[in-house]
Amino acid sequence: MFKILKYSFYDLMRSRWSYVYFAFYLLLGVVLLFLNNDLSKAVITLMNVIIVLVPLIGTIFGVMYYYNSKEFTELLLAQPLKRSSIFLGQYLGVAISLSMSLILGLGIPFVFYGLFMSNAIWDFSLLLITGTFLTLIFTALAFNIALSNENRIKGFGYAILLWLFLAIIYDGIFLMSLIIFEDYPLDKLSLIGTMLNPIDLSRTLILLKLDISALLGYTGAVFKQFFGTNFGLIVSFSALTLWVILPVLRITMKAKKKDF
Amino acid sequence: MTSVWAKTITVCSSCSVKTIHEAIQQASEGDTILVKKGIYKEANLKIDKSITLIGEDLPTIDGEEKGEIITIGADNVTLDGFKIINVGVSYTTDYAAVRVVNSSGFVIQNLDLEKLFFGIYLQKSNNGKVLNNTVKGEAVTEFNSGNAIHLWHCSNVEVRGNDVRNVRDGIYLEFSDNITITDNFTKNNVRYGLHFMFSNNNKVRNNVFETNGAGIALMFSKFMEVEHNVITKNWGTASYGLLLKEVTDVNLKNNKFIENTVGITVEGSNRLVYANNDFISNGYAIRVKGACYENQIIKNNFLYNSFDISYNGRIHDNKFDNNFWSNYTGYDLDKDGIGDVPYRPVKLFSYIVNRTPEAIILLRSLFIDLIDFSEKVSPVFTPDDLMDENPRMKRIDHDKN
Numbered sequence: 001m002f003k004i005l006k007y008s009f010y011d012l013m014r015s016r017w018s019y020v021y022f023a024f025y026l027l028l029g030v031v032l033l034f035l036n037n038d039l040s041k042a043v044i045t046l047m048n049v050i051i052v053l054v055p056l057i058g059t060i061f062g063v064m065y066y067y068n069s070k071e072f073t074e075l076l077l078a079q080p081l082k083r084s085s086i087f088l089g090q091y092l093g094v095a096i097s098l099s100m101s102l103i104l105g106l107g108i109p110f111v112f113y114g115l116f117m118s119n120a121i122w123d124f125s126l127l128l129i130t131g132t133f134l135t136l137i138f139t140a141l142a143f144n145i146a147l148s149n150e151n152r153i154k155g156f157g158y159a160i161l162l163w164l165f166l167a168i169i170y171d172g173i174f175l176m177s178l179i180i181f182e183d184y185p186l187d188k189l190s191l192i193g194t195m196l197n198p199i200d201l202s203r204t205l206i207l208l209k210l211d212i213s214a215l216l217g218y219t220g221a222v223f224k225q226f227f228g229t230n231f232g233l234i235v236s237f238s239a240l241t242l243w244v245i246l247p248v249l250r251i252t253m254k255a256k257k258k259d260f
Numbered sequence: 261m262t263s264v265w266a267k268t269i270t271v272c273s274s275c276s277v278k279t280i281h282e283a284i285q286q287a288s289e290g291d292t293i294l295v296k297k298g299i300y301k302e303a304n305l306k307i308d309k310s311i312t313l314i315g316e317d318l319p320t321i322d323g324e325e326k327g328e329i330i331t332i333g334a335d336n337v338t339l340d341g342f343k344i345i346n347v348g349v350s351y352t353t354d355y356a357a358v359r360v361v362n363s364s365g366f367v368i369q370n371l372d373l374e375k376l377f378f379g380i381y382l383q384k385s386n387n388g389k390v391l392n393n394t395v396k397g398e399a400v401t402e403f404n405s406g407n408a409i410h411l412w413h414c415s416n417v418e419v420r421g422n423d424v425r426n427v428r429d430g431i432y433l434e435f436s437d438n439i440t441i442t443d444n445f446t447k448n449n450v451r452y453g454l455h456f457m458f459s460n461n462n463k464v465r466n467n468v469f470e471t472n473g474a475g476i477a478l479m480f481s482k483f484m485e486v487e488h489n490v491i492t493k494n495w496g497t498a499s500y501g502l503l504l505k506e507v508t509d510v511n512l513k514n515n516k517f518i519e520n521t522v523g524i525t526v527e528g529s530n531r532l533v534y535a536n537n538d539f540i541s542n543g544y545a546i547r548v549k550g551a552c553y554e555n556q557i558i559k560n561n562f563l564y565n566s567f568d569i570s571y572n573g574r575i576h577d578n579k580f581d582n583n584f585w586s587n588y589t590g591y592d593l594d595k596d597g598i599g600d601v602p603y604r605p606v607k608l609f610s611y612i613v614n615r616t617p618e619a620i621i622l623l624r625s626l627f628i629d630l631i632d633f634s635e636k637v638s639p640v641f642t643p644d645d646l647m648d649e650n651p652r653m654k655r656i657d658h659d660k661n
Contacts, residue, residue: 041564044624052626171627178616186618194621203625 004076004086008093012065018097021057025105033113043123046106047206050131051199055138056163058098062142063159065094067152074260084252087143091251095139099132106131123209130202133240137198138163140247147254170197191226195236198243205236272296280305280313280321287311295319295342303348305330307337315341318372322346323357330358336365343372354406356381364388378406379427384413391420397427399450407432407455408446411439419444426450430472433459442466452477452503453491456484464489471495475520477503484510492518501542504529512537514658522547523565526555535559536658544570544610553577561655562586562605566623569605569646572614576643580605584652592653603651606642608635 012018028049032042066073069090076086110124142159149155174193178186194200226232269283271293277283281302283293289309297317303326307313311334320343323329327348330339337360344357356378360366366388373379373395380390390409399405408424411417414436422444424430430446433439434457442465446453453469453476456462460482468490469475475491478484484507491501501520504510506528516538517523523542526532527549537560539545545565546557555578562568563586582598590601609628612619622628635642 048624168627168630171622171625175612175619175622175627178619179612182616186616190618190621200622200625204621207623 002089004081004089005092005096008069008090009097011069012093012097017061018101021061021098022101022105025102026108029106029109033109042110043120043127043206046127047203050102050127050134051203051206052167054102054131054134055167055199058095058135058138059142059145059159059163060156061098062091062094062139063146063155066090066143066146067155077260083255087147087251087255088248091140091143091248095136098139099135102131102135103128123206126209127206130205130240133244134198134202136244137240137247140244140251143251144247144254147251147258166197166199171200174200195239198240201236201239205233266290266292268292268294270294270296271300273298284311303327303329307332307334309334310336312338313340313342314338315343318343320345323348325349327353328355328359332358332360332363332366335363337363338367339369339371340367341370343374345373345375347376347378349377349404351404354378354381354410356406356410359383360385360388367391369393373408376406376408376427378410379408379424381410382412382414382417385417386414387416388414389418389420390422391418393422395422395424395427397425399427402428402451405450408449411436414439418442424449424453429453429455430469431455433457433462435459437461439463440465444468445470447471449473455479456481460484463487468492469494469501472499474499474503475501477505478507478510479503479505481507482509485513486510486515487513488515490516490518491520491523492516494520496521500525500547504532507532511535516540517542517545525549526552528552530554532556533558536656537561538658539563539565539568541565543567546570548572548578555579556581558582559656559658560584561658563655567607567610567613570610570614571606571643571646574643576646578646580646580648582650582652583648584655585648586655588651588653590651597653599651599653602647602649604636604639604642604647606646607632608641611641 032045036042073086106128141162145158145162146155149158178190194204269277269287269291271277271280271283277286279302280295280300284305284307287293287309292312292314295315297319299320299322301322301324303323307330318341321329323346325346325348329344329347339358347357348355357373357376357380358368359381360383362384364386366385368380369391371393376397379395380393395408397405397408405428407429408427409419409422409431411433412435416438419431419439419441420443424444424446426448428449428451430449430453431441431444432455436459439462444467447470449472451473453472454464455477456479458480462484464486466488471493475494494501499520500522501517502524504524504526508530510532512532512534514536518540520542522544523539524546526546528551530553532555534557539560540563542565544567545562547570550572557578557580559582561584568585568587585603585605588599588603590599590603592599609632
């Protein structure tokens with residue numbers, strides 16, 4: 001598995017897209033710091049970008065990589081190798097190279113700007129951690145979609161639909177249900193609703209460290225008790241981890257049974 | 261007829277007069293009592309003649325929690341330079357470190373109050389001054405703590421340069437008119453930094469209110485001037501910078517509201533002028549709860565607030581003009597510094613959050629940005645005439661005016 005991971009990783013490191021992605025974040029970081037002059041303000045803007053763009057790029061890139069390297073995969077399948085290690089290797093190769101582009105691309109300008117001497121370092125690390133989680137989650141979901149669809153156009157269609165659903169439509173449905181059931185106690189519902197969507201969960205985790213924390217108070221004690229404590233943080237990160245593990249499990253299951 | 265020459269009585273541990281109580285007994289109208297450095301364990305000191313009490317090198321009066329420490333019941337009394345500690349706590353009587361009853365012309369200055377219940381309690385007293393005192397309480401809850409500077413039925417009092425921390429209300433006024441409150445610093449008070457009830461024609465200038473339960477609460481009062489104050493970091497689930505409830509004809513000018521959960525909460529208040537204020541990084545800049553008419557919001561800076569204005573209903577009779585909004589995205593083709601497109605400060609999302617508070621969990625989500633945008637293009641839920649016709653393109657520099 002690690003050999004395949006290494007090959008995919010080096011393959012991707014040589015590819016143009018990784019550099020474009022890396023350069024994009026580098027530019028974003030530099031421009032934001034140049035315009036804002038304020039580390040914590042830049043973190044908020046970055047959050048907006050990360051929770052939208054990272055999932056989108058993760059899904060599209062994952063699907064694209066799978067379809068492009070299909071012939072190489074078939075070649076590998078002819079060798080005496082475990083199927084799960086082939087696909088997991090490829091998945092990790094894509095996910096790790098994307099995460100590296102993200103971490104290095106954003107990290108370098110911030111480090112040069114004096115991140116280590118600033119108290120925004122925890123907010124920033126949280127941002128990078130959730131960004132990495134989102135990459136892992138959405139690449140895994142993309143591999144699931146690609147494995148289930150031989151037709152490339154269909155695969156891309158589903159991938160974009162998935163992103164659209166989790167990034168936008170889900171929040172719409174969430175908001176509608178909150179308004180429809182506004183006469184009932186909604187604390188638990190909104191907590192669960194947040195947990196079920198990795199994008200919402202990441203956004204809430206970052207915002208809690210920033211401006212939402214005091215505004216939440218109006219909505220009752222449940223939020224505060226939950227998100228304000230270490231317990232809430234642990235549960236949130238467990239939910240994110242679960243969001244990685246479940247799709248990865250499905251990749252191995254699907255890969256075992258699939259005909260090529 | 262007392263003696264023509266005012267005399268000075270000196271109090272110290274080695275003097276002939278050893279206690280302040282004794283000195284007050286001996287003194288006659290117009291005398292000065294000079295208290296040397298030391299600790300005086302005395303309580304229930306009643307000053308019933310016009311004398312001047314001066315502490316040299318901050319002598320300490322320790323009340324040993326027996327109740328009230330100094331009660332002034334005569335005109336033209338001056339109290340200067342004491343450290344007063346250990347006021348008794350009671351749930352039936354408001355014990356104070358210094359109480360002024362039915363007097364005028366008093367000056368209370370340079371006191372250092374610690375371990376107190378109420379600090380300086382002025383009751384039915386006029387034409388006095390409370391200057392440069394330091395009050396440090398240990399209040400944790402509202403019900404068993406008192407106020408640092410408490411005015412009840414007073415008029416024409418100057419409260420200046422006091423530093424008030426960790427009590428219930430920093431400065432409290434009830435039925436008090438023509439009071440000037442300037443250059444005070446209040447911090448970490450459990451309830452309010454400054455609290456007005458039924459008090460009219462007062463001036464509040466150049467004060468700093470930091471990390472209180474709420475900065476200023478103005479309730480049931482008229483004709484006030486609140487200018488050049490800094491109200492900052494009142495940050496918590498039920499905190500706000502300034503509460504306006506049932507007040508009319510108030511001028512709020514050149515104040516700074518920085519990092520409060522809510523900058524201003526306003527309810528049932530009419531004919532207010534908000535001008536040249538800065539609202540920076542608040543959760544809500546102004547939260548209008550209803551029944552507010554004929555208010556003017558002019559030439560303010562609204563910078564990086566999560567919500568600029570929150571409105572309850574659709575009825576609207578307030579004027580927004582010439583403000584700078586950091587969220588404004590319009591353009592200025594004729595380069596006159598005024599945006600060509602009006603700005604709508606009430607977002608649809610703030611309307612939703614008012615209705616369903618739990619929806620705040622969706623703050624800054626892409627979907628919310630989308631519906632805010634569509635509401636901005638064609639307002640359906642928010643009052644469509646609530647807008648700033650002349651939004652500034654650049655931040656207004658108030659200091660130059």
